[in-house]
Amino acid sequence: MRAPISRLLIAATFVAATTTLHAQQPTAPEPKHQDTEVYEPVPPIVTPGKTDDAPPSDAIVLFDGKNLDQWVMNKDKSPVMWPVADNIMTVSKAPGSGNIETKKTFKNYQLHIEWRIPTNITGSDQARGNSGVFLASTGPGDAGYELQVLDNYNNKTYVNGQVGSIYKQAIPLANPARKPGEWQTYEVVWTAPTFHSDGTLKTPAYATVFMNGVLVENHFQLKGETRYIGQPFYKAYDRAPIKLQAHGDHSEPISFRNIWVRELP
Numbered sequence: 001m002r003a004p005i006s007r008l009l010i011a012a013t014f015v016a017a018t019t020t021l022h023a024q025q026p027t028a029p030e031p032k033h034q035d036t037e038v039y040e041p042v043p044p045i046v047t048p049g050k051t052d053d054a055p056p057s058d059a060i061v062l063f064d065g066k067n068l069d070q071w072v073m074n075k076d077k078s079p080v081m082w083p084v085a086d087n088i089m090t091v092s093k094a095p096g097s098g099n100i101e102t103k104k105t106f107k108n109y110q111l112h113i114e115w116r117i118p119t120n121i122t123g124s125d126q127a128r129g130n131s132g133v134f135l136a137s138t139g140p141g142d143a144g145y146e147l148q149v150l151d152n153y154n155n156k157t158y159v160n161g162q163v164g165s166i167y168k169q170a171i172p173l174a175n176p177a178r179k180p181g182e183w184q185t186y187e188v189v190w191t192a193p194t195f196h197s198d199g200t201l202k203t204p205a206y207a208t209v210f211m212n213g214v215l216v217e218n219h220f221q222l223k224g225e226t227r228y229i230g231q232p233f234y235k236a237y238d239r240a241p242i243k244l245q246a247h248g249d250h251s252e253p254i255s256f257r258n259i260w261v262r263e264l265p
Helices: 002-024
Strands: 060-063 071-073 088-090 100-102 108-116 131-136 145-149 183-191 201-203 206-211 214-221 255-264
Touching: 108 131, 131 183, 145 183, 145 206
Parallel strands: none
Antiparallel strands: 060 255, 071 100, 088 255, 108 183, 108 255, 131 145, 183 206, 206 214
16 A cells, blocks of 8 residues: 555645646736837838829939930930920930930839830831830940830730840739830839849849739849840849830830839838
8 A cells, every 4th residue: 555655645746846836937918919019110201192103202203204314325324315295205216326224323112104105016026116124224235124115915925025024034924015005104113132242142133013003023033134145144233223225126116204213221
């Protein structure tokens, strides 16, 4: 009988000690809704435009239809040769003209831009209203990062080069193109790539694009600059202009209007 009694005494002592230990531990406080509420930093107040396509209070207006003071020629930084009329800028067909870029340089931003393919457009495939919005123009001879502009309302081409594509990299999620002669809109969120001090890639570039209110690129991770020939790769840069392309292979030039940008952290 001694062995069973000893075991009972040991068990009773363990239970008593455990009960005492639990009694001595503080009870965890009940969670409150305040525990997960954050009050700082307070977001800055931004007054929206009167319409969704109008620039908000913190936007940098790159083209309001009056002049091209915010732009220069891409090749030599000379004054822009593109004509402006009726609040619209149009790609110049004059000899010696070409791509244009912003005087300001940017890193991360939100971009609003409207563009129009001519009603009497001719050609097919890539030779039909070809242009581009270069989200970062890293130099006159460099590929940069191109968001394709093209007439794909009724025009077949390679899908990673159609309207709404990150050229030769990202096939658009949809084709919401309007007819030639109608205005189209791009809303872009651009996250620029970053680089280590030795020029190697630290973080890649990302692009989110809405075309005519339809999502066509969803936080797409770029593989590098968008290149016509060869595989993409990154080259280090810090800040860069936004460039508009004068492709030169359409019967009537493409037009742009209402361009503004919001710099982001």
